[in-house]
Amino acid sequence: MEPIIIESTPKTPSVRFDAKQGVVEIKGRSIPENSVEFYKPLVDWLEQYSGNPASKTNVNIHLEYFNTSSSKCILDVFKKLEAIHKAKNNVAVNWYYEEDDEDMLEAGEDYESIIRIPFNMIEVED
């Protein structure tokens, strides 16, 4: 499978999805007006990846900001990962949040309570 590598822009995050390494990484700001356009290829990639995932998938979500339009798409990403996890594959989710950013920590907890994979909450310095 071809990896997805996307550089960040002021309104969209950087992305690294690599099937060989089992890495799913989204980092930066996700505040586009229409997030579906940005996330659909990512969700489609995960759908394909779920057919033959790596022995361990490391998921790193490190967002500085995301808007409510993105929040639904990010849930779609997590639901694909949940399916991979349910099929008895190893999926580790690391949710990064900046020091004192309680809103971002809470957002991680909200996702964790909706999808049934335990999250590692990782605080990083600003």
Place this chain on the structure above:
Amino acid sequence: MSFNLQESFKKMNKGDVLLAYKGSITAELITNVLEVIESKLDDVNTASAVRKKIYNVLVESLQNLFHHIDDLPDQIKNEFDARFGVLVIAKEDDYYRISTGNFVRTGKVKQLKEKIDKINSLSREELKDMYKFVLNHQKLSAKGGGGLGLIDIAKKTGNKMEYSFYNYNSEFDFFNLNVFISESKN
């Protein structure tokens, strides 16, 4: 109340104004406003958690405007820019205020009032539950709106929203929304 743009805009411009804008609300405008505000917030002596909250709430406020501005009839178009909206960010006492204004069809006023009143009546825990429920159950609209903007604003600010509707003509009202971010942590 009937609508007078100058008067409404003047009211919104109370306090120490960081940014005031009236005109077309486009994706480019939103990008520019966010850039300006981010650099202004870097200069003010406010905790980084509060600056992030202001930025987050501003993103939602602007994108709410962007997604909900109705196509204006010719009568309004002669007087105002296409996709007309108003935005003011100001500091008053110990809070930041984000005021937005846009035309809405009169037929939508009742539903919008009910939605804001409902959100304002909820406790923090209830807002959290509502957010999760809508996140998990509602589909994104074709424009990319998810019906979560106001809930998210209420959840993040922890403050009640204020609104007014001003009658413009038989078909349209002007909707003014004020949201408040406390400078100190609640």
